[in-house]
Amino acid sequence: MTYSYISHLYCPKCSNTYSAKEQHHLCVCGSPLLVDYKLDEIKAKVTREEIAGRTHDLWRYHELLPVEDEQNKVSLGEGMTPLIAMPRLGREMSVENLYMKDEGMVPTGTFKARGAAVGISKAKELGVREFAMPTNGNAGAAWALYGARAGIKSTIVMPVDAPLITRNEVALSGAKLYLVNGLISDAGKIVAKAVNEHGLYDASTLKEPYRIEGKKTMGLEIAEQLGWTLPDVIVYPTGGGVGLIGIYKALKELKVLGWVTGDLPRLVAVQAVGCAPIVKAWEEKKAESEFWPGSASIAFGINVPKALGDFLVLKALYQTAGCAIAVDDQVMIEEQEKIAQLEGAFICPEGAAAFAAIRKLRESGWIQEGETVVALNTGAGIKYPDTVKVDVPVLEIGDSLDGKVTN
Amino acid sequence: MTYSYISHLYCPKCSNTYSAKEQHHLCVCGSPLLVDYKLDEIKAKVTREEIAGRTHDLWRYHELLPVEDEQNKVSLGEGMTPLIAMPRLGREMSVENLYMKDEGMVPTGTFKARGAAVGISKAKELGVREFAMPTNGNAGAAWALYGARAGIKSTIVMPVDAPLITRNEVALSGAKLYLVNGLISDAGKIVAKAVNEHGLYDASTLKEPYRIEGKKTMGLEIAEQLGWTLPDVIVYPTGGGVGLIGIYKALKELKVLGWVTGDLPRLVAVQAVGCAPIVKAWEEKKAESEFWPGSASIAFGINVPKALGDFLVLKALYQTAGCAIAVDDQVMIEEQEKIAQLEGAFICPEGAAAFAAIRKLRESGWIQEGETVVALNTGAGIKYPDTVKVDVPVLEIGDSLDGKVTN
Numbered sequence: 059m060t061y062s063y064i065s066h067l068y069c070p071k072c073s074n075t076y077s078a079k080e081q082h083h084l085c086v087c088g089s090p091l092l093v094d095y096k097l098d099e100i101k102a103k104v105t106r107e108e109i110a111g112r113t114h115d116l117w118r119y120h121e122l123l124p125v126e127d128e129q130n131k132v133s134l135g136e137g138m139t140p141l142i143a144m145p146r147l148g149r150e151m152s153v154e155n156l157y158m159k160d161e162g163m164v165p166t167g168t169f170k171a172r173g174a175a176v177g178i179s180k181a182k183e184l185g186v187r188e189f190a191m192p193t194n195g196n197a198g199a200a201w202a203l204y205g206a207r208a209g210i211k212s213t214i215v216m217p218v219d220a221p222l223i224t225r226n227e228v229a230l231s232g233a234k235l236y237l238v239n240g241l242i243s244d245a246g247k248i249v250a251k252a253v254n255e256h257g258l259y260d261a262s263t264l265k266e267p268y269r270i271e272g273k274k275t276m277g278l279e280i281a282e283q284l285g286w287t288l289p290d291v292i293v294y295p296t297g298g299g300v301g302l303i304g305i306y307k308a309l310k311e312l313k314v315l316g317w318v319t320g321d322l323p324r325l326v327a328v329q330a331v332g333c334a335p336i337v338k339a340w341e342e343k344k345a346e347s348e349f350w351p352g353s354a355s356i357a358f359g360i361n362v363p364k365a366l367g368d369f370l371v372l373k374a375l376y377q378t379a380g381c382a383i384a385v386d387d388q389v390m391i392e393e394q395e396k397i398a399q400l401e402g403a404f405i406c407p408e409g410a411a412a413f414a415a416i417r418k419l420r421e422s423g424w425i426q427e428g429e430t431v432v433a434l435n436t437g438a439g440i441k442y443p444d445t446v447k448v449d450v451p452v453l454e455i456g457d458s459l460d461g462k463v464t465n
Numbered sequence: 466m467t468y469s470y471i472s473h474l475y476c477p478k479c480s481n482t483y484s485a486k487e488q489h490h491l492c493v494c495g496s497p498l499l500v501d502y503k504l505d506e507i508k509a510k511v512t513r514e515e516i517a518g519r520t521h522d523l524w525r526y527h528e529l530l531p532v533e534d535e536q537n538k539v540s541l542g543e544g545m546t547p548l549i550a551m552p553r554l555g556r557e558m559s560v561e562n563l564y565m566k567d568e569g570m571v572p573t574g575t576f577k578a579r580g581a582a583v584g585i586s587k588a589k590e591l592g593v594r595e596f597a598m599p600t601n602g603n604a605g606a607a608w609a610l611y612g613a614r615a616g617i618k619s620t621i622v623m624p625v626d627a628p629l630i631t632r633n634e635v636a637l638s639g640a641k642l643y644l645v646n647g648l649i650s651d652a653g654k655i656v657a658k659a660v661n662e663h664g665l666y667d668a669s670t671l672k673e674p675y676r677i678e679g680k681k682t683m684g685l686e687i688a689e690q691l692g693w694t695l696p697d698v699i700v701y702p703t704g705g706g707v708g709l710i711g712i713y714k715a716l717k718e719l720k721v722l723g724w725v726t727g728d729l730p731r732l733v734a735v736q737a738v739g740c741a742p743i744v745k746a747w748e749e750k751k752a753e754s755e756f757w758p759g760s761a762s763i764a765f766g767i768n769v770p771k772a773l774g775d776f777l778v779l780k781a782l783y784q785t786a787g788c789a790i791a792v793d794d795q796v797m798i799e800e801q802e803k804i805a806q807l808e809g810a811f812i813c814p815e816g817a818a819a820f821a822a823i824r825k826l827r828e829s830g831w832i833q834e835g836e837t838v839v840a841l842n843t844g845a846g847i848k849y850p851d852t853v854k855v856d857v858p859v860l861e862i863g864d865s866l867d868g869k870v871t872n
């Protein structure tokens with residue numbers, strides 16, 4: 059049985075092609091590479107019914123993933139996160155059919171685990187022994203830990219301001235960890251130098267073509283979990299944008315397979331007001347974004363001043379009649395609290411930004427009455443302890459709550 | 466279709482019975498109550514094949530759960546956590562068939578979500594509007610958030626030393642949160658007073674009978690995930706012990722249903738050297754434990770000096786030819802690091818204690834060559850940032866890793 063129907067790598071900018079049997083990073087033209095599959099063969103041999111009976115993780119879609127030998131699969135049970143109905147929040151913002159794809163429920167607590175699982179598995183298949191990457195924290199944590207499971211060494215560079223817990227995850231994995239007094243773009247320059255000088259495998263965002271294949275499984279799962287139908291709108295907090303590019307790629311592949319029909323969902327890229335290069339480019343109808351100077355946001359995962367795949371994100375927005383929208387940090391925090399109080403979900407600020415964007419888009423009429431809307435919550439709130447400020451009364455042993463328990 | 470085959474509540478000490486249609490807490494004799502089901506009817510009407518095709522969460526076992534009307538289900542997608550093979554760690558400790566049931570991959574990041582989902586759902590069914598509970602942190606976080614989703618108010622009291630992140634989770638849910646300068650037992654006394662004086666629903670460990678039904682699904686899942694066979698040993702980090710009691714109850718129910726056959730697994734209760742009342746009682750062959758004075762452990766979830774259900778835990782150990790064993794805090798920390806480096810899993814100290822116990826039990830010969838062993842990792846390591854100490858080099862913008870990347 060064929061485990062993967064991977065065909066080759068191709069450049070979405072200049073259409074150059076590359077073998078998937080060797081290590082490749084960027085195209086000679088500087089663009090990220092994408093993976094192509096023999097979709098006709100999959101269409102002929104695999105059915106949705108067959109997939110329904112498989113293991114409940116992202117590997118259920120193995121024909122559409124790049125790993126050719128199942129023995130190279132490096133898995134911690136990632137994928138098939140729940141698609142949770144949000145009825146009370148939905149009523150409050152007049153979006154009756156509101157769902158959250160909860161990516162907090164994966165190893166390492168964020169959706170980065172998907173990219174790491176598939177990226178590390180393929181790196182193992184390609185004989186990689188050691189990789190390097192810059193990170194805003196969560197991707198580094200996922201890659202370092204999956205790397206450890208695969209026996210692949212890693213060098214991780216992250217900003218000093220990255221979430222503290224991600225430092226611990228990376229350090230505990232045995233990776234070589236460095237902090238930089240700067241942004242992820244500064245970490246990227248340090249990694250690029252190390253890659254050149256020491257021949258390490260470059261696992262920077264979109265500089266290896268397989269992470270996106272892991273991320274695309276979010277799109278496959280949303281379709282399957284909605285009974286192989288598509289929602290009207292998918293809303294995604296966008297930093298590097300790999301998840302959005304991946305979801306778009308997944309949905310197009312599903313269309314070719316005939317597993318879904320009709321219009322693709324309108325894709326929405328959500329950014330922070332303090333770092334909104336994609337929003338600016340979209341508003342100006344440009345094909346690429348510009349570096350956003352002095353970027354800042356509490357939603358650290360979307361604090362990416364210039365994404366290598368910006369042109370792919372923008373293309374996905376234009377092609378699906380989607381949009382890009384920026385949310386203020388304070389608004390994210392307020393939305394995060396509303397979601398906890400109405401739906402019992404403690405989500406990350408990036409996820410809260412997605413819901414805040416939905417609220418704004420419904421108010422403006424861009425999202426219409428009765429439309430089905432899926433928000434990606436890209437990680438668990440517990441990874442961001444500092445976004446919540448609490449002032450709690452302290453009792454002594456033997457105290458009582460008299461006069462305190464009733465509001 | 467009958468959603469639940471719940472029959473009634475019964476006392477495992479004095480055999481008194483109670484209706485499951487009303488709110489009940491402890492038996493008049495002071496013992497916790499357990500839930501009984503019409504297992505004969507389930508056996509006649511439900512098959513394992515039918516369950517295989519259901520939703521991938523703990524509600525797939527709804528006939529064996531206490532919620533009678535599906536409308537009362539309060540769910541965030543909890544359950545069916547992965548059962549992960551640990552081949553490299555297993556080889557290192559000569560336990561070739563070693564598995565981890567990873568309870569970090571649930572809402573709120575710990576197995577407490579199972580008890581909260583079922584406990585809150587049943588509370589909703591019984592018309593509860595407001596509950597109170599003492600907690601070491603994680604249970605309170607789960608109950609407060611599931612309570613919020615159900616529209617049920619909560620009052621939570623936790624030790625000042627409980628993990629900080631759990632404070633944030635509780636506060637964000639809108640619960641009334643209090644800290645106490647003491648242990649969970651001190652929090653328990655404050656809650657008991659509030660329950661008496663204000664008529665709140667008492668959700669303290671084992672003072673409501675339904676949390677255990679949520680926890681028992683870990684046992685159901687382990688059996689199903691092993692193809693309806695049973696492992697030789699199940700190892701569980703034990704504080705209040707509800708999970709172990711639940712797993713034991715689940716496996717006995719599966720035997721009655723005929724869905725599994727053969728001997729039950731030997732159940733192992735793992736505690737910290739600094740808080741080991743169950744271990745002491747087991748070593749002395751006693752039926753109940755004594756309060757452990759001055760208890761202390763970094764594994765906060767098992768820092769329970771006297772568990773209300775101690776006699777049920779001990780009975781499960783005696784009946785399955787299991788054992789109880791204590792692990793030193795420092796040993797847990799070392800095991801936690803080994804697991805991250807060999808298997809890529811960042812687990813909580815309680816989970817690490819379970820693996821450290823397996824290592825000891827294999828060394829002593831209590832676990833034999835070739836036996837299949839399942840360890841419960843009760844929560845994600847990211848909920849315990851302080852257990853990892855890291856010292857990381859800080860670079861300046863433009864620095865290089867020369868002389869640093871090679872060990």
